[in-house]
Amino acid sequence: MAIEEGLRSELSKQGVLTTTLQEIYNWGRRNSVWPxxxxxxxxxxxxxxxxxxxxxxxxxxxxxxxxxxxxxxLIIVSGTVTKKMAPQVVRLYNQMAEPKYVIAxxxxxxxxxxxxxxxxxxxxxxxxxxxxxxxxxxxxxxEALIHAFMLLQRKIAGQPLTGANRPRHLDPEGAGEFPVPExxxxxxxxxxxxxxxxxxxxxx
Amino acid sequence: MPGAxxxxxxxxxxxxxASLRVNxxxxxxxxxxxxxxxxxxxxxxxxxxxxxxxDRVVKEKVKVRRLVDGEEREFEDVIELRRPxxxxxxxxxxxxxxxxxxxxxxxxxxxxxxxxxxxxxxxxWRSCEFQEREVYDLYGIEFAGHPDLxxxxxxxxxxxxxxxxxxxxxxxxxxxxxPHDTVLARAREHYPAPDxxxxxx
Amino acid sequence: MIMExxxxxxxxxxxxxxxxxxxxxxxxADGETDLLEVAMGPHHPSTHGVFRMxxxxxxxxxxxxxxxxxxxxxxxxxxxxxxxxxSSMPYTDRLDxxxxxxxxxxxxxxxxxxxxxxxxxxxxxxxxxxxxxxRLQNHVCLVGFLVQDMGASGxxxxxxxxxxxxxxxxxxxxxxxxxxxxFMRFGGCRCDLPPGWVEAAQRxxxxxxxxxxEFERFLSGNEILMARTQGVGRLTRELAVSAGVTxxxxxAAGVNYDLxxxxxxxxxxxxxxxxxxxxxxxxxDRYMIRVLExxxxxxxxxxxxxxxxxxxxxxxxxxxxxxxxPAGEVYGRIEAPKGELGFYLISEGGTMPYRYRVRPPxxxxxxxxxxxxxxxxxxxxxxxxxxxxxxxxxxxx
Numbered sequence: 001m002a003i004e005e006g007l008r009s010e011l012s013k014q015g016v017l018t019t020t021l022q023e024i025y026n027w028g029r030r031n032s033v034w035p036x037x038x039x040x041x042x043x044x045x046x047x048x049x050x051x052x053x054x055x056x057x058x059x060x061x062x063x064x065x066x067x068x069x070x071x072x073x074l075i076i077v078s079g080t081v082t083k084k085m086a087p088q089v090v091r092l093y094n095q096m097a098e099p100k101y102v103i104a105x106x107x108x109x110x111x112x113x114x115x116x117x118x119x120x121x122x123x124x125x126x127x128x129x130x131x132x133x134x135x136x137x138x139x140x141x142x143e144a145l146i147h148a149f150m151l152l153q154r155k156i157a158g159q160p161l162t163g164a165n166r167p168r169h170l171d172p173e174g175a176g177e178f179p180v181p182e183x184x185x186x187x188x189x190x191x192x193x194x195x196x197x198x199x200x201x202x203x204x
Numbered sequence: 205m206p207g208a209x210x211x212x213x214x215x216x217x218x219x220x221x222a223s224l225r226v227n228x229x230x231x232x233x234x235x236x237x238x239x240x241x242x243x244x245x246x247x248x249x250x251x252x253x254x255x256x257x258x259d260r261v262v263k264e265k266v267k268v269r270r271l272v273d274g275e276e277r278e279f280e281d282v283i284e285l286r287r288p289x290x291x292x293x294x295x296x297x298x299x300x301x302x303x304x305x306x307x308x309x310x311x312x313x314x315x316x317x318x319x320x321x322x323x324x325x326x327x328x329w330r331s332c333e334f335q336e337r338e339v340y341d342l343y344g345i346e347f348a349g350h351p352d353l354x355x356x357x358x359x360x361x362x363x364x365x366x367x368x369x370x371x372x373x374x375x376x377x378x379x380x381x382x383p384h385d386t387v388l389a390r391a392r393e394h395y396p397a398p399d400x401x402x403x404x405x
Numbered sequence: 406m407i408m409e410x411x412x413x414x415x416x417x418x419x420x421x422x423x424x425x426x427x428x429x430x431x432x433x434a435d436g437e438t439d440l441l442e443v444a445m446g447p448h449h450p451s452t453h454g455v456f457r458m459x460x461x462x463x464x465x466x467x468x469x470x471x472x473x474x475x476x477x478x479x480x481x482x483x484x485x486x487x488x489x490x491x492s493s494m495p496y497t498d499r500l501d502x503x504x505x506x507x508x509x510x511x512x513x514x515x516x517x518x519x520x521x522x523x524x525x526x527x528x529x530x531x532x533x534x535x536x537x538x539x540r541l542q543n544h545v546c547l548v549g550f551l552v553q554d555m556g557a558s559g560x561x562x563x564x565x566x567x568x569x570x571x572x573x574x575x576x577x578x579x580x581x582x583x584x585x586x587x588f589m590r591f592g593g594c595r596c597d598l599p600p601g602w603v604e605a606a607q608r609x610x611x612x613x614x615x616x617x618x619e620f621e622r623f624l625s626g627n628e629i630l631m632a633r634t635q636g637v638g639r640l641t642r643e644l645a646v647s648a649g650v651t652x653x654x655x656x657a658a659g660v661n662y663d664l665x666x667x668x669x670x671x672x673x674x675x676x677x678x679x680x681x682x683x684x685x686x687x688x689x690d691r692y693m694i695r696v697l698e699x700x701x702x703x704x705x706x707x708x709x710x711x712x713x714x715x716x717x718x719x720x721x722x723x724x725x726x727x728x729x730x731p732a733g734e735v736y737g738r739i740e741a742p743k744g745e746l747g748f749y750l751i752s753e754g755g756t757m758p759y760r761y762r763v764r765p766p767x768x769x770x771x772x773x774x775x776x777x778x779x780x781x782x783x784x785x786x787x788x789x790x791x792x793x794x795x796x797x798x799x800x801x802x
Contacts, residue, residue: 185362
């Protein structure tokens with residue numbers, strides 16, 4: 001439940017700071033999202049360029065890129081996910097501790113991208129893991145990645161602590177481990193697994 | 205070098221780079237000669253490729269003499285020749301010492317189905333090691349004498365050889381917003397009610 | 406302390422086949438030590454992409470090393486067989502994703518050889534300018550990544566990327582995209598330079614030697630760099646030639662084979678430049694070769710920018726729509742920043758190639774990775790891999 005803005009500003013003029021538990025909890029969470037150092041292909045170079053001096057991602061809270069999934073909050077899937085790599089991506093996602101978020105960066109991570117006809121290309125990482133923000137582009141500019149990061153921060157700020165829309169880490173019934181696909185003889189087994197999460201469908 | 209059957213294949217393209225086709229039994233010896241001969245010194249194998257040639261029917265026009273009404277006349281007849289398919293390994297060789305090249309070497313398998321071995325040239329040029337593994341992975345040509353013939357790019361349990369011309373990729377169709385032609389045909393199988401094109405009533 | 410990754414608990418396999426490590430009994434040993442097999446990758450802190458090495462260790466020394474790749478195999482060759490010649494051009498950008506201009510040039514050169522097309526003067530000069538700019542930013546990023554893998558935690562990489570951003574701005578104002586430029590066409594370049602581009606490029610090129618001096622002051626005499634790279638990963642001449650190693654790695658081993666001087670493709674015979682050669686073939690030589698090549702590239706750029714003629718940038722007789730080269734086959738190659746990048750095309754006279762093959766320099770350079778790493782420590786493996794300069798987009802295509 002939010003505080004009325006007029007009341008809040010009146011009180012703050014008197015030197016009284018008011019907040020709700022949700023606001024302050026999400027404020028802490030969204031301003032210190034640590035991504036995992038996970039680059040697959042060309043988009044990884046733009047991701048590295050985003051962390052460099054010109055477009056500095058660290059000012060948004062992504063101070064360190066942790067190589068270990070146990071210490072990261074966010075996995076930026078940047079680059080084409082091939083069928084050979086897909087089980088590893090899902091395993092890394094499972095190893096991350098909740099709360100965890102996924103940004104699918106680039107056309108290849110969203111749906112296979114320009115390599116969609118490939119026999120070894122996974123047509124989108126959202127076949128196996130839930131994705132929070134998709135960034136189109138091939139590769140997306142560093143500013144687009146920063147925009148996506150800010151969108152993620154806004155999404156985290158809007159997550160309630162209780163109720164049906166609460167995030168997975170506060171929900172004991174929520175999906176925990178996502179099943180890891182196996183290597184089949186011709187394809188991955190299963191080719192897609194949307195039991196834990198389903199991407200929103202656009203009906204025309 | 206006695207006994208080696210080497211054939212020169214003409215190449216009709218603009219650079220007119222002819223290639224040498226060597227038969228399988230003498231390939232390693234021929235390659236060693238190419239590498240060690242003091243005039244050639246082809247010590248650098250730049251590129252190893254696989255090519256898949258399918259069975260094809262070639263129509264040729266031939267002039268035939270036939271008896272018609274008691275006279276011999278010439279007719280043009282169309283003969284169909286069946287050229288059986290085969291797989292091929294193509295090697296591009298250069299010389300780093302003498303700075304010339306390329307010399308193109310071709311090794312052919314007997315057919316595309318069961319007799320698909322050729323000798324490996326890895327003992328002659330070390331750079332063939334990974335490239336021949338890739339040709340094995342993607343085309344299925346078995347290189348006899350290769351130190352470590354495993355799949356390179358696909359995973360170990362994969363069964364097919366994807367770069368062959370008759371490979372059919374598994375059908376994991378993904379939603380497309382504006383399908384047309386062959387993509388629309390596949391979309392109809394996965395999505396029972398096809399999308400109406402935009403602008404239609 | 407330089408450690409490649411955090412220690413992994415037993416139940417978390419990192420490789421695709423089997424557990425992350427296993428103990429092998431060393432035959433004949435009566436002692437306590439066993440060999441340890443570790444799968445380094447495909448996800449690891451050194452920033453070289455999804456590449457896995459199965460390393461067998463005796464304590465900290467490497468006994469055997471088997472590289473495993475294919476984690477980025479994107480079926481470029483198969484897609485090209487079903488696409489027209491020109492529509493494969495954007496895919497060549499994504500091969501070696503640092504150097505899209507040189508990839509484009511290699512493909513355009515091969516198709517021009519096949520079809521007998523001629524390229525106008527201005528386009529040739531432009532191609533040389535863009536290729537040398539690409540070489541500059543590739544080598545500087547490589548040095549940045551190499552030093553970062555040694556533990557320099559990002560600072561040299563920041564310097565490298567600062568210069569790279571200037572060059573990417575030039576590419577963006579010319580072709581519309583920072584990285585995937587898709588700029589070369591069969592018979593020339595896609596479009597002409599915008600006004601002011603030559604002056605901007607001149608400014609970048611003039612500033613570059615000062616930046617290189619600053620960079621070298623930090624790095625070339627640095628004790629840590631020298632201690633970690635000198636004598637590490639020695640490559641002999643015979644092995645380099647036999648294994649088909651090309652590019653700066655080959656020249657660091659002492660073999661004078663630079664395609665810009667051997668093949669003299671494009672108009673490289675008009676420029677004065679030297680080819681640096683190494684003596685020892687170790688990692689420090691490979692690092693220094695790249696720094697020296699950057700200086701030579703600056704020289705070539707100065708000459709090319711000075712002599713850039715006027716004229717068209719695309720051959721007026723080249724057809725872009727419905728392009729059908731004659732039947733036949735061709736192998737074209739250039740000196741890409743990583744090595745010899747070659748394209749092998751078999752055409753049957755149609756609009757789509759029958760066989761399209763990329764000869765990836767990074768893959769061939771990896772043939773001798775095991776030979777270089779044997780006997781060294783685990784930490785040296787990362788440094789050696791960094792000096793081989795691989796890009797997984799090219800290795801796996």
